[in-house]
Structures are given as C-alpha cells and as structure tokens.
Amino acid sequence: MNVLNFLLQNQGTQWLDYLLIISIVVAIFAFMFSNRGVRKAGYLGKPPEIHTELMCIECGFKEIRKFREGDYIGKTTDEKCKKCGAPVHINLIYTLFSPMEEKNQ
Amino acid sequence: MVLFPLVAGDKYLFQIGGDTGSILIQTIYILLFFVLIFFGQRIQLQLTLMELGNVIGQLDRMRKKGRDEALNKLKHFSKNDKLEEIFNRVIDSFVIMPESMDPSGIIRKLEHIMDIRETRFINDVKKMINNEEVSESAIKTMSNMVEASMALNMLYKIALHYYLLAKKTNSYFIAAQLQMQAPLILSFAKAYLQAVYAFRDGAPVGDGIGPLVVNKFLENKEIVKKKEEYVKDTSLYEINYMNRRIFIVKAKGPGGNVGKPGEAIKKVISRVKKEVKLVIMIDAALKLEGEKSGSIAEGVGAAIGGIGVEKFKIEEIVTKYNIPLYAIIIKMSLIEAISIMSKKIATVYNDVISRIERVIKEETKEGDTIIVAGIGNTVGIP
C-alpha cells in the first residue's frame, strides 16, 4: 500500500518517468542474464535405457528385460523361457526412443 | 483510484514535462543513434561472443563427460598405472592425409596410412588395459569408445580456436562464422557423446543395421561354409538359399568394428569371377530432416561410408567383371547412427530381408551366385 501511495503522491513528475526507463533497462538485463543461466545448464545427454528382447528358441515367446553388459544379438543366455522352459537367445537390443526424441518428451 | 499514475494525468508516459527534460531526452536519443552507428558491430560482437561462450562451455562439459566415461570404463579393466598418461597421448594423436596433388595410387596410400593408424590405435588401447583376460572384441569396442571421445575433444578444440581468434582479432565475422555453425557443432557433439555411451555398454548402434539385417538373414539357414576372418576383421558365410549360392559379407562381431567389406567382396569376386551375377549392399544412410527414421530405400551403387577406400575397391571390381551393384539403405539421423539402436530402426530388418529376397528373385536365376554385404559397425552383433 505504501508503494501505491508513493506513486499517487508523485504522479506526473519527471523523475518517475526516469525511474520507469531505468527499471525497464534493469529488467532487460535481468532477463538476459537469467536466460543465460538456463542455457548453461544445457545438455549432458544422459545415457539411454537399453532393453534386451529375449526370444525362446522353441516357441518364439518374447520377453523384454534390462540390458546387461556382455549381451549381444544372437547370444544364448542362461535364462529359460517362461512359457516352456527351453533356452532363450537374444533377438534384439534397442532403446525405445532415440536421444533426440527423448528431449521432446 | 488511479492505478497507472503515469498515464492518468495530463502528463503522459515518456513525455517529460519542462524544457530541460525534453532537451535531455532528445540529446540521449541522438547520442544513442551515433553510438549505434559507430559501435553497433562491436556491440553485436560482444553479444555474439557471449552466446558462443555458452556453446564453448557446453562443448567443454560434454568433452569432459565423454572423457570421464571412457576413462572410467578403461580403469575398470586396466592393470596399467600409466593409463591416463597413454590416454592423454592417444587423444591428441593425429593422422596426416597423403598428398593428393598427384592423385594416382592415392587410394592405396590412404589405405596404408589408415591401416597403420588402426593397428597403432588398437595397440595403444591394449597397452592402456594391459590385461590378458580382456577379449579382442572388447578391446575393439573400447577403442571405438576412445575414438568417439577423441572426436568430442577435437570438436571442442576447433570451436575454441575460432572463438579465441574472434576475441583476439575483435572480428565480428569470425565470430559470426562460428555462430552459424554452432547448432551443427552442438548436434555433432551430442551424437559423439551418445556414441561414447553406446560403445561403453557394447550395445548395437544404429549404424549396425546392415550387419543386423544379414545376421537375421542367416538365422535358421544352413551355413555351408564360414570363415570368421576371411580378410582382416571381416567374416564370410556361404549359404544355399532359393536354389542360389549366396555369399554373405559382414564385419566380424560382436566387437565394435567395420571391417573391410570392400576387400572381402573383391576377394570373393576374384575367386569365382564371372559367376557372381549380383552384389547387394545393405547400409545405414543419413536421412534428410523430414524423412522418417527407419524408412527403407532401394537404389544402385556402392552403399558404404568411410573415407572411400572400400567404396573404391567395390566399384573397381564390379566394373571389371560387369556385375550389377544394388543398394538397400535404411535412413536415420547422424545421432541415431552412432547412438544405441532405437526400436524404430531395429525392427525394420524383416522388411529389408523381404526386399533382399525380392531383388534376388527378380534379378537372378536359379543356380546363380550372389553376394550380400551388410555394411556398418558390428558392436553387439556377431
């Protein structure tokens, strides 16, 4: 309320206009520097989540789990098919989104 | 109550009353006019440099991140205390391209230089690790990771060079050149950082779609002959399919490696000569913005990237024996090509295989010999 009273009392005087000009300049600079801060945080590209698609050799049942080091396509792993118990091999390894898409989400 | 006292009375915004006030404001405007005429470019330069400073900062952090990731991975296997010393030496290493003023025979020179570089590079990575238990394919993958980290370092150094040059010479135009390139440089850097992650984990990258397709093409088929190391880092398979003799060429996996498919195709054709009726190459290709990732296109010619040595060999040999050369490409962006394969790209292999079968059926007869080559990096794809 004090601010409003102050403005009303000084209404129409010159230096209030100067005050406005100065505050606009200050606001522009503040905007420029705050913008800079945001961009500085920028990109560090976190590593994507990798999925390994296992496929049963016997019945073709597919199962997806997290990628483990040493996985490669066509590798027969120690895991067993959840449906029939036969050995499984790695059918595909992929991420669900490419790095550029992840940014848009 | 008046909320906007500045426009409420008979005095309006910026129309400062009194003669002294208006003269003062006018003087400021005129001064500003001349300042902008004479110093406009300087101000522009400062603003540009400020923006480029951010770009440099981002590149620096990405470079450090790539370096840390690569070093951590190497440290995990390494038994060498001097790991970091060798790493720093390798990261600053360079290649001098052969002289092209007299271009005859340059391909052979280029190949020779690149072979030396690769051997030296692999040996350096081996020295860094100094651990007998680490497999050859893991070393190849790690050397790819170090290469991606090197590329990040190089991008940073080049960008920094132009930034400092612009600052030193106070030249707006040098700064503007860097500013124009900045979005592309940043997207390359992002791609290389993703490549560091991909090779760190040893998961297939988008560029591996060619080898993936031929790997899936071989699946559930009886392999007549198989040579793991037909030529350096490249495997050859022979199958009988659709009553045709089909040779399959791909780099040796599952370590990160592009092999020498050109050399392999040359060797096969020189061996069986006129019998080869068709060569089909499958490769990843850069898409244009607006094209869909994972879309497939067919054409003719040698679909293979790199510095051109392998491409030259293939073109030379198919021309010599007059063999048609077909190409099937899978489109993706640069960042997709060198980061971990996305589902969109990985799942197109069935479609590509049916196109290969269609081309074989249309273009060859039963009993013919055909070469199918899957071009690309084999990390995670044996």
Ligand SMILES: [Zn+2]
């Ligand atoms: Zn099963």
